[in-house]
Amino acid sequence: MNTMLSIPHEISFGEIYLPPLLVVMTIAYLLAIGVSQMCGKLGWHKYIYSPAIAEFSLMVIFVELFSNFIAIV
Template identity: 50%
Template sequence: MPHEFAIGEVYFPPLLIVVMLAYFLTVAVTFVAGKLGWQRVIALPALVELCMVVIFTVLLSRFIAFT
């Protein structure tokens, strides 16, 4: 069963931590894609970024066990 992470007196749910990690991973992948010139073939960059955040969130929550 997942439990909250406590930083000081503030409790964070595990899904919030996973979404933050997924967003930072998405920013890194988007940055690399921009440097390689792959961004020019994407029609809707905001939608692609949202989809990547969702995909990374699912993958991270699937493979990281919060016990």
């Protein structure tokens, strides 16, 4: 078994190196904002008790989904 595949690697954008978890969390946050705004436009916001907790929960769900595709640990 090759252990080098499980070692996290930085994602590079030119000369800038970013940890994979930061990239995943940024994408998940932007997606959570988009879903929250879509729910607001559809009128579903009246069923959400706390929008901040709902947005954070969506972000956690998206981080978990994306972490299956990008090795962050």
